[in-house]
Amino acid sequence: MIQRPRGTRDFLPDEMERRRHYESLLREVCRTHCFREVATPIFENTELFTAKSGPNIVDEIYSFQDKGGREISLRPELTAAVMRLFINEMSNHARPLKLFYFGQCFRYERPQSGRYREFFQFGAEIIGAPNAETDAEAIALAHSMVKALGLKEYVLRVGHIGILRGELRSMGIADADMAEILQKLDKKSYDEAAPLLRRHGIDDDGMTSLFEKTQLTGGKELLPGIEGEPGEYLRELFGFLEAYGVDDVLVDIGTVRGLDYYTGVVFEIEAPGLGAEKQVCGGGSYTLSEVLGGEPVFSTGFAIGFDRILLALEKEDHPYTARVPDAFVIAASEDVRPEGLRIASMLRQAGLGADVDLMRRKVSKAMKAASSSGARYVVIVGSKDLAQGGVTVRDMQSGDQELVPLDGLVSHLQS
Numbered sequence: 001m002i003q004r005p006r007g008t009r010d011f012l013p014d015e016m017e018r019r020r021h022y023e024s025l026l027r028e029v030c031r032t033h034c035f036r037e038v039a040t041p042i043f044e045n046t047e048l049f050t051a052k053s054g055p056n057i058v059d060e061i062y063s064f065q066d067k068g069g070r071e072i073s074l075r076p077e078l079t080a081a082v083m084r085l086f087i088n089e090m091s092n093h094a095r096p097l098k099l100f101y102f103g104q105c106f107r108y109e110r111p112q113s114g115r116y117r118e119f120f121q122f123g124a125e126i127i128g129a130p131n132a133e134t135d136a137e138a139i140a141l142a143h144s145m146v147k148a149l150g151l152k153e154y155v156l157r158v159g160h161i162g163i164l165r166g167e168l169r170s171m172g173i174a175d176a177d178m179a180e181i182l183q184k185l186d187k188k189s190y191d192e193a194a195p196l197l198r199r200h201g202i203d204d205d206g207m208t209s210l211f212e213k214t215q216l217t218g219g220k221e222l223l224p225g226i227e228g229e230p231g232e233y234l235r236e237l238f239g240f241l242e243a244y245g246v247d248d249v250l251v252d253i254g255t256v257r258g259l260d261y262y263t264g265v266v267f268e269i270e271a272p273g274l275g276a277e278k279q280v281c282g283g284g285s286y287t288l289s290e291v292l293g294g295e296p297v298f299s300t301g302f303a304i305g306f307d308r309i310l311l312a313l314e315k316e317d318h319p320y321t322a323r324v325p326d327a328f329v330i331a332a333s334e335d336v337r338p339e340g341l342r343i344a345s346m347l348r349q350a351g352l353g354a355d356v357d358l359m360r361r362k363v364s365k366a367m368k369a370a371s372s373s374g375a376r377y378v379v380i381v382g383s384k385d386l387a388q389g390g391v392t393v394r395d396m397q398s399g400d401q402e403l404v405p406l407d408g409l410v411s412h413l414q415s
Contacts (some may be wrong), residue, residue: 001253007109007117010187018320022310023102025148026122033141037098040081041055042104048069052080053259064105074106077123078303080288084210086127087294095128098137103261112279114308123283123300132233135265136240138300142281143246146269146306150318154280156248157217158237158267159255161284161406162230173200185214187258214254220342221324222251227363230264237265261286265300271312280309324374327413330366332382340381347379354379371396377413 004010010018030037046063062074075081078101090097102122102287111117124141126134139158146154153320163183167176177200184193190211197207216222234251241249266284275281283302288294327347331340340356347354355373357366363380370378380392385403393412394401404412 005117007111009116009118013205014322016320019306019310020047021292021320022149022313023122023284023306026102026145026304027100027285029144029148030100030124033137033144033314033315035098035141037097038082038085038099038101039103040075040078040085040101042073043074043293044081044084046073048080048292048296049073050385051075057348060107060109062108077301078103079103079286079301080122080292082125083122083288083299084292086297087289089293097127097135098124099125099127112277114274114305114311116307120306121303122306123301123303125299127289128297130298132236132238132265134298135237135300136244136246138283138302139237139241139249139265139267140244140266142269142283142304143244143249146309149264149309149313150391151280151309152316153271153273154312155270155272156267157248157250157252157255157270158234158241158265159252159348160226160230160234160258160264161262161266162186162228163226163253164210164214164256166230167213171197171200171202171206171317173202175376185210185254185395186198188214188254202242216253217250222253226251226253226287233264249284261288261291263287267302268404271315272405273315273388274308274312277308280305280312286399322374323353324347324376325355326375327354327377328366328372328375329356329381330363331357332363334360336381336383336386339386340377343379343381343406347410347413350414352410352413367394379409 031260046058049057049061057076061076061142064072066072082099082101086097096106100123103120104118105121108117109115124331126138143156146169162183165175165178168181169175175182181196184190186195194207195209204401220238223231223238226234255268256262262284262298264285267282268279268280269281272278281302281304284302285300287296287299288304329340330342344356355375357369359369361369367378375396378394378396380394382392386390388403389407390403391409392401393404393409
């Protein structure tokens with residue numbers, strides 16, 4: 001028996017229905033915020049991802065040569081692909097551009113809870129409006145998405161990468177040497193950050209002060225103490241977030257995201273119920289267009305780990321009711337089977353979910369199949385009832401049944 005590849009999943013009908021339900025909720029939030037959907041290829045030139053993340057990324061992704069000898073990779077994330085799309089297709093469009101996307105991504109890593117080799121991202125980007133209001137719009141969208149899904153326990157953290165960059169500059173560390181240090185600080189890996197800082201001549205007291213700053217977390221009362229341009233920007237941002245009704249947000253100096261291309265505001269949403277792998281959303285403002293060969297342009301956005309946030313909903317026992325047929329049509333005899341199909345078609349055209357007994361069971365066994373399907377009503381098509389211009393409709397919850405005229409069947413089921 002051939003098995004599915006490690007780190008991938010099969011989704012059965014109930015699970016697919018659940019996933020599409022939550023996906024549609026996210027799409028509707030994007031629609032109300034006037035974001036428009038884009039889609040990019042599942043594979044791209046490998047150069048797109050090495051330009052964004054460096055050559056070492058190849059060790060973590062599915063990368064190969066195609067039959068033409070071109071270096072190709074399955075996309076490990078969608079931000080770079082969307083920015084490539086912007087450069088290729090939309091650089092002359094009116095700004096700001098408000099785009100969202102959903103799709104599969106691939107990483108070659110050890111599968112674990114909430115982390116797979118094939119996974120799904122839902123994200124959004126705003127391109128071309130360099131101000132705090134734009135960052136607030138992106139954060140408000142992410143916040144609205146989490147609320148729409150119904151996640152109860154979550155933490156929204158907002159910081160500014162300029163704060164720790166400023167601290168490192170004051171210690172004499174050049175911008176070019178900050179990336180690895182910021183990555184360690186973002187993960188609170190102080191034991192790994194210490195040797196990097198010592199290499200730049202930072203003593204234990206300096207490191208202790210820096211590490212303590214990365215642990216500063218609190219409410220808006222922290223904002224007045226943040227100096228310089230990052231402090232001014234965050235105070236303006238939090239004013240806009242308050243206007244949007246986003247008030248359950250923490251100031252977190254240690255949130256830096258640890259990636260080179262982030263330039264200002266950074267934010268994360270965590271679901272504490274997931275334990276160590278609790279981040280379900282991350283983003284911020286960044287500069288990436290020029291790295292990929294385009295013009296410099298302000299961008300801000302985020303990605304939601306769709307699989308991980310669904311897992312968070314499961315941990316909260318979030319209720320989801322699968323859709324069941326509105327009606328299950330049963331032909332009482334072979335001679336009326338075509339009429340049964342016509343009735344099912346009529347119900348479907350009216351927007352009702354109608355199933356039919358394709359197994360040609362006897363009525364009693366067909367009724368059991370209808371019950372197993374969860375159908376709200378059963379429509380029994382018999383020759384005697386048809387001669388009177390009607391069908392028998394059984395309410396599967398109450399057990400009541402009655403003869404209903406064919407021309408009133410749709411309205412009867414809808415009511």
